[in-house]
Every structure is written in C-alpha cells, then in structure tokens.
Amino acid sequence: MKQKIIFREIFLLLLLFIQCLTYAQPFVPGTTYFGRNNYIEYIAGNLPLIISVPHGGAVAPSEIPDRTCGDETVTDSYTTNLAKEIRDAIYNITGCYPHIVINNLKRTKLDANRDLPEAACGNEFADKAWNEFHNFLDTASANVTKKSGKGLYIDLHGHGHAIQRLELGYLLTATQLAYSDAVLNTAAYINFSSIKKLINSNVLNLAHSDLLRGNTSLGTLFAAKGFPAVPSADDRYPLTGQTYFSGGYNTERHGSKTLGTIDGIQIECNQDVRFNEVARQDFATKTAQVLLDYLIKHYFPKLPETYCKIVGVEQIGMSEFLLFPNPFDKVLSVKNSMPTDICIYNFQGKLVYSERIGTEETIELGFLKNGVYLVTLGNNGKILYRQKIIKSSVL
Ligand SMILES: [Zn+2]
Structure with a gap:
C-alpha cells in the first residue's frame, strides 16, 4: 500500500515536471511561431519592445463566417508589412528583435482589438485565434518583464482620416487631451493613461503632459523625423471636429492602465506612410530609430550596451x-x-x-x-x- 502511494507521488511529480517543461517552452528570438492554421503569428524577440498588428490580416477562411457583430470591418492595409519592416530596421540597428504578434485573419473574420464576444462573434475558430493572439502578447509581456522589468507595447494600426499625421493613442480622448498640462498631471487623468507605469517612473522624471506632448514625447520624436503626430509639441491635441483614435481594447489590456509593467501606445498610421512601398520603408526605418530612442530616453539609458551585435552609439557616415x-x-x-x-x-x-x-x-x-x-x-x-x-x- 505504502509503495503504491510513493509510486503515485513519483507519478504526480513527473506530471508536474512535464507541465513545467510545457509552460517553459523556449521561444527563440527571431523565430516565428504560429497558432492553429497559421491564423496568428508570433515572432519572438529579445528587446523590451512588443508590437502587435490586429487589423492587417488578409486570410478569409470559409470555416469562419463573416462577422455580423461589431461595427468595424475595415482592414488596416499594409500594417503587417510595416511591422515586419520595422522589425528588420530594428534588427539592422541592434542585432536584436522586438516581439511581434500578428493577426493574419481578415477583420471580417476576427477583430483582434475587441473583447471576445465582439471580436469572434461566437465562432469557435475565431475564438481560438483571439485567445492565441492575446496569449502570445501575454507571453511576450511576461518575457520582457522577466528580462527587463519594464517595457513598451505598440498596437499598430492604420487610419483613413484626411489629416496626414500619426494618431497616438494613450486612452485619453481628444477632449481630455485638450485639457491643460496641470489637469492632465492630476492623479485622475494619470489613472486613465495607458503609460501609467512610465508616468510613475521614468528616467527624466517627466510629468504625464511632458510624456504626451513634451520635447521627448513619442509624437515629438516622430515629428522631428518628418512624420507629424498628435499629440506632440506642435500638435498638442486634436481640434474639435477632427477625427482621432485614442486607443482601443489592446492598448487598455496590454498597456499599464490597470496593471503590469508594460506601457502601451496605439499608433494609427496615416495612408501616406503605408500605401507606397518606398515611403513605407522610409517610415519603418525612422520608426525603428524613434522607438529605440524613446526606450533609451525614458526606460533604459544603457540599452545600446545590451544590443546583440557590435554597433556604434553614433556613426559618422559609413565608418566602421x-x-x-x-x-x-x-x-x-x-x-x-x-x-x-x-x-x-x-x-x-x-x-x-x-x-x-x-x-x-x-x-x-x-x-x-x-x-x-x-x-x-x-x-x-x-x-x-x-x-x-x-x-x-x-x-
Ligand atoms: Zn485598426
């Protein structure tokens, strides 16, 4: 009898060990992993930067009927290409990879930037893909948190609005962004923000309003590279009547508004930086520089020392x-x-x-x-x- 119990305990231990192995599945940086039927794609990374593309997919399988719930079904054209081009540009600078999570399903089949009922409209395959998308993002976040303690998540989209500027979403509405710096810096508005963790602890000790539209805000860094953005120092908030996306389900869930150590920003890209391949490539290269600069300025001043290949902190021409x-x-x-x-x-x-x-x-x-x-x-x-x-x- 006693032997039987010991045998059972050994068996349970073995089971736990196997479970541990399953959970600790190593994701090799730069390697692509797919969910069921390749609907969801995860390119593992080793930088404290995560990028997701929820609306760029083109796959429309017949096993998932077209969505009849929710209001939006428009594809964010070329955002999948853009994310991969940004990844390549980041690799060229650092030798390291950001984490990338892509929904390859067309938005008519799955909206990966909505809560489950609206995202999948009750279809079991869309439901599974939605779970894979968010599980990969959770895996990437856990990896970044474990390795670096903090990091940045970008939810990458495309907008069709007339004004050719990037719309950066921090979960603050256009009306709220129009408030004074003093109001935005109160606890109430910090608690609305998708970069709450960064506001409470950043290298330059900047206030919320500085991080939204100061000289080193993401929008101002983009504008300095020739890509106007709102909010930024020169375009502090969308004016009344101007269309603007303030951030959605993903920014809220995977950013730091409610919990966690990863901040989230939605980047809605205008058509001028997406539709033309040459223009998009230029935008991708500069976005890579801007995102790394943002990480260095606000999170990790010594980030370049951790890059995966020999790179100069500054380069003069083609000096090597x-x-x-x-x-x-x-x-x-x-x-x-x-x-x-x-x-x-x-x-x-x-x-x-x-x-x-x-x-x-x-x-x-x-x-x-x-x-x-x-x-x-x-x-x-x-x-x-x-x-x-x-x-x-x-x-
Ligand atoms: Zn979108």
Whole structure:
C-alpha cells in the first residue's frame, strides 16, 4: 500500500515536471511561431519592445463566417508589412528583435482589438485565434518583464482620416487631451493613461503632459523625423471636429492602465506612410530609430550596451569599428575607419589604458586582470563608438 502511494507521488511529480517543461517552452528570438492554421503569428524577440498588428490580416477562411457583430470591418492595409519592416530596421540597428504578434485573419473574420464576444462573434475558430493572439502578447509581456522589468507595447494600426499625421493613442480622448498640462498631471487623468507605469517612473522624471506632448514625447520624436503626430509639441491635441483614435481594447489590456509593467501606445498610421512601398520603408526605418530612442530616453539609458551585435552609439557616415577577438587573452586588435583615441575602462569606471591609434592596431593588454571592460573610440573627446570586451586567460 505504502509503495503504491510513493509510486503515485513519483507519478504526480513527473506530471508536474512535464507541465513545467510545457509552460517553459523556449521561444527563440527571431523565430516565428504560429497558432492553429497559421491564423496568428508570433515572432519572438529579445528587446523590451512588443508590437502587435490586429487589423492587417488578409486570410478569409470559409470555416469562419463573416462577422455580423461589431461595427468595424475595415482592414488596416499594409500594417503587417510595416511591422515586419520595422522589425528588420530594428534588427539592422541592434542585432536584436522586438516581439511581434500578428493577426493574419481578415477583420471580417476576427477583430483582434475587441473583447471576445465582439471580436469572434461566437465562432469557435475565431475564438481560438483571439485567445492565441492575446496569449502570445501575454507571453511576450511576461518575457520582457522577466528580462527587463519594464517595457513598451505598440498596437499598430492604420487610419483613413484626411489629416496626414500619426494618431497616438494613450486612452485619453481628444477632449481630455485638450485639457491643460496641470489637469492632465492630476492623479485622475494619470489613472486613465495607458503609460501609467512610465508616468510613475521614468528616467527624466517627466510629468504625464511632458510624456504626451513634451520635447521627448513619442509624437515629438516622430515629428522631428518628418512624420507629424498628435499629440506632440506642435500638435498638442486634436481640434474639435477632427477625427482621432485614442486607443482601443489592446492598448487598455496590454498597456499599464490597470496593471503590469508594460506601457502601451496605439499608433494609427496615416495612408501616406503605408500605401507606397518606398515611403513605407522610409517610415519603418525612422520608426525603428524613434522607438529605440524613446526606450533609451525614458526606460533604459544603457540599452545600446545590451544590443546583440557590435554597433556604434553614433556613426559618422559609413565608418566602421571592429574590436577582436572578444573575449581576448593578451592582444586586442582594432580596425578603425579613421585614427582615433582609444580608452579602456574597468568595471569600476577607472581608465586603465588610453592611446592614439591608427586604422589597424594590435594592442598588448596582457597586464589587465580577467574581467569585463568598456572600450571607447573617439576624437576630441567625442565618443564615436563603444563596446564591452571581455579579457579572459582561460580561452
Ligand atoms: Zn485598426
């Protein structure tokens, strides 16, 4: 009898272990995972940035009848292409991937930016796809929270409004955005916001109104790249009579309004930045720069040091810098597109080596202790490139 109980306990433990393995399914950054029938697509990431595309799908299977509930069925054309182009541009800068969740079903079959009854209209297959879409987003959020403690979620859409500007949704209506900074900075309006977590803790200690339309707000960063946006410093709120999307179900559920550590912003893109391929590619490249800049300014000042490939903090033309091998033992080689000053700092920030170098150098560093060092290359005190290197004598 006793043996039987032990056997049962071992069996239960084994079952728990298998369950653990199932839950801990590793998602490899850059790899695409699909839900049932490829309706929902998740490209796993390793940056604290999540992008979803709920309305860009074109797949219209007969097993799901056209939706008869809800009011909107218009596709946000080219937003799936745009999200993938933004991902590629982010990869080109960082060598890392954002998390991307895409609904490939046409909006007439599933609206992935509505609550379940309105999204799926009671169809079991649409219902399953809706759950997969939000489960992938929850997985991405949990991954970002575990790795970085906080992060940013973008729900990417397209609008057909006449004014060619980005409409950024923070769950504040046009009427509310027209209120004074002082009003928006009260607890009542902070509690409405989809970036509540960021308002309560951000690098520059900015107030809610600054994050909505100050000099480093998302809208102002976009405008500086040539893409007008509302709200922003020059376009503080939509005027009476102007159409404007303030954010929907996804921004509320996956942003930080109610709970969690991931802030959410809905980006509604105008047609001029979507329909033409050349224009869209340019917008995608600049959106990648803007989103990374936003993360660095407000969340992670040291983000570039965690990038997945060797990249310069600033680049001049096509300048290239290469430090190798990394890790190194006694000798570090440097390839430089121009003569620079090299400085090497230890983990405590103390300068341990500096020299003026040419375009190809080998530097004897056998005297350094094993450990992590920061190398900067620059001219006249201006840093052009920096990188972490590891000294190890057990290679
Ligand atoms: Zn949409």
